[in-house]
Amino acid sequence: MGTSEKHPVSRIIILGANGQVGSSIYSYLKRHFPALQITACVRRLFTNTHSPDYTVFDPFAHNWQQTGKADVLINCIGIIQETKDFTFEQAHLGLTRLILQHRQTLGNPKIIQISALGAQSDSPAAFLSSKGRADELLLTHPDTVVIRPSIVCTPNTVFAQKLTLLRRISRYLWNYLPFPGHLLQTRIQPIMPDDLASLVARLCFTDQHPAIIYAVGPDEISLQELIHLSSNSISLLSVPRIVADPGIRLLAALLPDLLNPQQYALLLHPNTASKQIAENLIGRSLHSTKGFWQQLS
Template sequence: MNILLAGASGFIGRHLSAALLAAGHHVRPLSRRHGADFSQLHSAQHWLPHLAGADVVINAVGIIAEQPGQRFASLHTQAPCALFDACVQAGISRVIQISALGCDDSAFTAYHLSKLAADRHLRSLPLDWLVLRPALVYGPGSASSAAFMQLARLPLLPLPDGGRQLVQPVHISDVVAAVLQALAQGVAGQSVDVVGPQPLRFADWLQTIRAARGQAPAPVLAIPPALLLALLRVGRHLSPLLQPDNLRMLLASRAANPEPLARLLGRPPLSPSPQLFFHADTPGESS
């Protein structure tokens, strides 16, 4: 298939591009590195030249925090909605949207609400759409994984409420496999949560990362969330990941049923193992 991949230079996009090419598809990558400014692609007319010859469109554009020139409304809502409208005009029916776990009626942060708006617009169009909603995605090359690695290596883990929040991390190879299986099977008209096999406490997730690094478990220091939120109002200027809303999303304890993903993959999603933290491929596969 001829596939337009928006967001091809991001963490998920890079892994998707490599896997699609390996599977014999033709990929037209689109990203800032490929000369595309998504903040300027806010009408269907802007997108139509990029769609020539495409059979499938995959949107993997996403940011975890706003920066100058990169705003949630622009990149998560306006540009994707224009892209989806352009697909209708160009007669491209198959569209896969990479959204995020929590983009549903319970959404409350600007990050989730901006992606949810695009998801809803896509579902309203006469397209063979598929919305994939990954949880925290880990694997080599992930900025969030690198940040958690840094946190996990501390001799004492200062965590909100002792890290009792639930997370359900999914390996990048399962995200990629979900897209490949959806293309092969022609899956459409569904919203699938792409999650790990079971939820973990955030503290246990960090201890799992420590084990992958060959480190013993570390003691946990419970920090009041209100104090951490106050600290992040200063820390957000130091790193895009240190945003108060990111902590609020963690405190919301998102978890989901892994069975729909297992049906799509034809197997259960992968459980964390030391190999998976440092390799992009499913064990037993080559890159």
């Protein structure tokens, strides 16, 4: 990867650096670009956080001057479930406003925002709607780029946790698993974390890219195939939508860890896109994710 004339890069700030995606990007940059000065901002330190690069910085509460100036800011902060104290609106649109408000304090860095595939301001899913509005706001400013990844195959990704939970439930049902039939053919296009991190790294050093980049892997996988990849012992029982919809509302109330209404809304539509721009930028083919799902079994 070469540097561009417009973006000589010596210092990078990562917001959300100990999240699933942020930690992957941080680790990749440290391995491949050891000369870079990286400030890995986290809202709180965990017991396994040892790197001297990590600094406690809450963008919603702390003084932005403490981060210092940088050439690139990578925003990896995002939530997939709201709490009473932290809404989609605050986590996505509110944070984007704060970044832009304090951009000059940070030295006017290039901003790389990790969004989500399917993000649209008019989406019926509040998660995607808030992401879409945040992206639209960011892209009204120069030297900004939005990456919209599909599911990122990190070890503790929520999707992997859900599949593990489904497998456990099926064991109590003699390996049968009732599942909404209208969701079985929904297709997703997951991406490996190193592929996403490689794309982010490339964008740090080049200006030759579109404003929005889709980060997807090479495999379009249906939910039915994904369940069987993670456990070939499961026998799926297709549940008609007329039964599934009220059943899911009840399930969300009883077992919110399994599926909540926002997650259900996300599964109603395909989560796929073209991988061509991402592959062109990183200069190689993207890696299949099928092995990742198989090792969950």
